[in-house]
Amino acid sequence: MSIKVRYFASLGEHLGRSENDLEFAQGMSVKDIWVLSTSGAPIPDNVLTAVNMEYADLEAQVQDGDEVAFFPPVTGG
Amino acid sequence: MSIKVRYFASLGEHLGRSENDLEFAQGMSVKDIWVLSTSGAPIPDNVLTAVNMEYADLEAQVQDGDEVAFFPPVTGG
């Protein structure tokens, strides 16, 4: 199993991809997922994060099979 | 010339009329108009008053030809 990582809008454009998979390891936080997926790129100040389509903070623990998403401030409405 | 006095809604029903005329005299206030038109009936606590279709208070002075109105709290919308 693995973690699916998704990136939206300007953040995805900046990284040059909209998603990638990552091997699951026990004890990983959302922040760890970012670091591993981007090879240590700095986390944007205003990044929003979600786990399984619900907002979660950077310290939240992820589980095998989770979908983790990173995106910029939302601008709908 | 004279003053036209109008009464609306429950207040008009209570008084049994929707309007009357009154001889104009110098120095009359809205309150004086009420007293003269109703032969001294007590002024309802929550009465609203208008002169020439604009809200005015009981102490406002009236002029010859004015239209003075008394009505209960409004309940539109």
Added chain:
Amino acid sequence: MKVEICPEAFNPWQAIQDYQAALPSAAAKFGATSIFIGTMRDYNDGVGVQSMTLDYYPGMTEKQLGKILGDAGRQWEIIDAYVVHRVGEIRPDEAIVLVAVWSAHRGDAFDACRFIMETLKSTAPFWKKEVSDTGQTRWVEKNTDGYKNVQP
């Protein structure tokens, strides 16, 4: 800005669309439209209501509504505002009042729409007389602040 006193049943959706269509200069300039529609319910204060008569003060009512729109236009950045208010005999499910505000930004549209509605409720000369399910007639004594929990 426009105020209409309407003695017949009206379709609020059609009224807004017609009004908006006549604002060509505003097209693509307004980003926000805030609308309130007051509709007659078939109950009030726990009593069934079969019909209602809305009395008003011809002349002053229009003047006061116009004043409210003017005040809103001075307090907020709005592009246009439109009020339609029903008078005469009204049946449940018919529209009583429509307030529509067009603005570039949502905050101004929301605030102005609410201001117009609240000020109309407390100052525009309209009076409701209800006929209950049992045929009894009563004047509505006062408007409330509009929240369920604090109804008298």
Added chain:
Amino acid sequence: MKVEICPEAFNPWQAIQDYQAALPSAAAKFGATSIFIGTMRDYNDGVGVQSMTLDYYPGMTEKQLGKILGDAGRQWEIIDAYVVHRVGEIRPDEAIVLVAVWSAHRGDAFDACRFIMETLKSTAPFWKKEVSDTGQTRWVEKNTDGYKNVQP
């Protein structure tokens, strides 16, 4: 309560009427309808805009909008609420978002409609990318608080 993500241009007036017609049990029970419509302008931050693309997070966007409606229903006495949000390529003068709230009383309708709109603006995963008059593309960086005077 219903949330719709709409990839094509929609008529907000028709959408509200269709939704309301499907609420027969609510007829004559709601006294208040509060509506907000967000429309695409042909300018933003002083720059002419010729089109816009609205990106979203399929699945999470619907979930988050549903959560917002549920929160509104717990905080205010509302009868129903309905949100339609456009995605994809949008042209000036087309509707972006519709929020409609039906309630017995106006205070609840106004407050819930505003809450839904503000919470949508700050938490629903949508992202706007604008194409300016000169053909330049830019991501809108953040939503503002919705008042003209405090636009950045």
